[in-house]
Amino acid sequence: MSSGRQDSRSKLGTNYLARDDEVPQIRSLLVEPMSRVQEIDTEIAELYKAIDALLSEQATLRSYIWAHRTLIAPIQRIPPEILSEIFVACLPKERNCVMSSVEAPMLLGRVCSSWRTLSLSIPRLWCRLHIVEPELNSASTQFVRKQKYAQWAEAAKDWLERSGQSPLSISLTGDDEDRHATDVTTPSSATAAILQVLIPFAYRWQNISVRASLTALECLSSISEQDVPMLTRLHIQRAPSPGSAQWPALQFLSGPHIAHFSLSGEHGNIPSLPVRWSQLRSLSIGSHGRSVTNEAAVKVLSLCPRLEACELTISNRMRHPFTGTVLELPHLRSLTLHDRGFYSLYNADGLFSRVSLPGLLHLVVLGYYDLKINGADLLLATSPCLQSLEMNTDMFNKQTLIEILNALPPTIQRIKLAGGDGLEEPECTMDDDVLAKLTPSTCPSLQELHITDCDSISDQALLEFIVAMRSADSPTLRLVEVHFIRPKQVDIHEQIQFLSDAGLRIEINYEDYELPGASPWKGLPDEYTAETAELASRMRWTSAGRSHE
Structure with missing residues (x-):
């Protein structure tokens, strides 16, 4: 047996093929090891049973310990007033909150029932909201579209109702004019549906930004200046839409406390808007491919003596030679100009020849290429600070830039x-x-x-x-x-x-x-x-x- 075992070991791991007379001998060599393997398997099975029992007992004890530690956990002992401040600190700083379960405040309510109850009771968590019109398949039926719009509008309403009496900051990014609209008596887009939801909260509007088609903006015609006593910041952007529809009469533009106004989109006569220009401290007109004429810009600036920051997109030169007095804006500190037409700003009849900016600190001038532009003295002569x-x-051109x-x-x-x-x-x-x-x-x-x-x-x-x-x-x-x-x-x-x-x-x-x-x-x-x-x-x-x- 010993000699046979040594002979078999010398052939292990090789390509040797056992002869028929060697098969019984090899099988006899396996009887004892196979018996021992069965004994080991039995011992392992017993050990596994013991481990399973220990693991079960461990899980029970861990659950017991965790449940009792929860009672004395530091986070559980934080007073609701402090926890509320922590919740508020979790909100995004540079923008409004979005209706998403992966971001505060909605995320806070998914941690545990007590946090959900607390988060729903804090008005400051729900006073800022950003809404984007949902994207739907163009093949969706009108019924499906309006059903989806209604769901979004209801979600926005629920959100704002949790804000108590806090001032509201709302930004709404709507889509272009809805080409699938068939019933003009009801909202045909999510933008119109949500705007109608926002109207009852107008008395608490403080910071409002709306991008919508003219059809959707028509919903805001029912709001008067008395309905927006808290409104201080307003941005309206007309979304691209087919046709040449007229701007609706938005009387709330003359809100008593609007100090920051921004308008993007074509408008025939901006100075005629019912804005209390004399109380504005910041103004933005144009952008996104839209612009204001040079004459309208000068007219608007003449109506804003308290202006501190201004951004204008200008597209044409003056139609008539400048013969009037220079407009002085002593409080203007920041000016951004987008020149979308040759000579719009710098020629003898341009904007810089019409204004004096003695307190200007920050100047941004962006525009199209034009190597013939001159007038460096007009650019900086009135801005000594x-x-x-x-x-x-x-x-x-190079010489003008040097000047x-x-x-x-x-x-x-x-x-x-x-x-x-x-x-x-x-x-x-x-x-x-x-x-x-x-x-x-x-x-x-x-x-x-x-x-x-x-x-x-x-x-x-x-x-x-x-x-x-x-x-x-x-x-x-x-x-x-x-x-x-x-x-x-x-x-x-x-x-x-x-x-x-x-x-x-x-x-x-x-x-x-x-x-x-x-x-x-x-x-x-x-x-x-x-x-x-x-x-x-x-x-x-x-x-x-x-x-x-």
């Missing part, structure tokens, strides 16, 4: 210049000569410089600007952020590293180029000539830039 300037550089930078007041602290892609215009405005105008003597208070979409400023010129600004007697520069739409030309990392270590934040990014078709998986294109190879040899860069903190 300006602290920040943002603009599209390709709105101006603008030369006219900057010494109070300027932040400059953001956005260039083009270098393909739209034959001349690129932002280059080394323009950057050289920003010096410690011309901008002694400059703290931040942001340049985006630039391809004509060299790395060396940027290095010289940074070193010069930081070498001033009292350096103020603390952030330089540049985005190049070209590859790196010179690595200036080592030269500016000591400035980064000294606290100056520098972020420089480059865009890499890729030769089309030059892929090792695809092979070289047939048109890969010697000229292309030479171009590739001159375009050897390995990274898209480096950020220096």
Whole structure:
């Protein structure tokens, strides 16, 4: 047996095939191990039974312990007043709440029954709401659509009823004009249905933003200025819709306390709106492809002597030469202008020739390319306290841009210049000569410089600007952020590293180029000539830039 066992072991793990006379001998070798395996299986089964019993006892004890620990858990001992403040702190800070079970306040009510009861009893959790019109299949029947709309409207009503008597902040984003409407006597869209739900709460409206079609906005015609005693912020955006329907008469626009007003969408005569212009502190007109005429903008501004912040989208030049007095807005601190037409702002009859802004601190000027725009003196002459300037550089030719930078007041602290892609215009405005105008003597208070979409400023010129600004007697520069739409030309990392270590934040990014078709998986294109190879040899860069903190 021993000899047979040794012989079998020498053949284990090989491709040896046992002979017929060896089979009984091999089987005899397995009798004892197989018997022992059965004994072990029995012992394991007994141990499993013992483990199952212990696990069951453990689960019972854990449940007992957990139930008693819950009675003394710190979260359970927090007074409802403090827990209420924690709940309120869970709400989003920068926007209204949404009707979603994965976000406060609805999420708080899904933790336990006591939290649900408490959350439903806190009006401040339910005084802010954002509603988006539900998307439905275009093949849905009118009955199915209205049923869905009614469900959303009922959910919004339930939400707002929990807000008690708290002031309400509501934003509603509706869809375009409903082309499936057949019954004009009832709401044909979720927007109209929800607006009708909101009307009974108008006496508590404080901050309202509505994007809706003119048909849906018609629902608000029944609200008067007496119905909105708490309304301070109002934003109305007309959703794109077919036809040329007229704006409904919205009398609540003359609410007694509306101080912030925003209007987007075509309107024939904005100054005629029943808004108490003289009490406005912020105003926004235009955007989303809509604009206001230059004349209407001047007319509206003349009605707003207390204005502190303003955003306008302007699309045309003055129809008549300017012969009147300059309009002074002494309280205006922030002005954003979107120029959607050539010469809308800067020509002799444009907006900047009509207004004086002695207290302006922040100016943003964005618009289409027009290398013929001039009038830098009109741009900054009335703003001696300006602290920040943002603009599209390709709105101006190079000489005009230099004049603008030369006219900057010494109070300027932040400059953001956005260039083009270098393909739209034959001349690129932002280059080394323009950057050289920003010096410690011309901008002694400059703290931040942001340049985006630039391809004509060299790395060396940027290095010289940074070193010069930081070498001033009292350096103020603390952030330089540049985005190049070209590859790196010179690595200036080592030269500016000591400035980064000294606290100056520098972020420089480059865009890499890729030769089309030059892929090792695809092979070289047939048109890969010697000229292309030479171009590739001159375009050897390995990274898209480096950020220096």
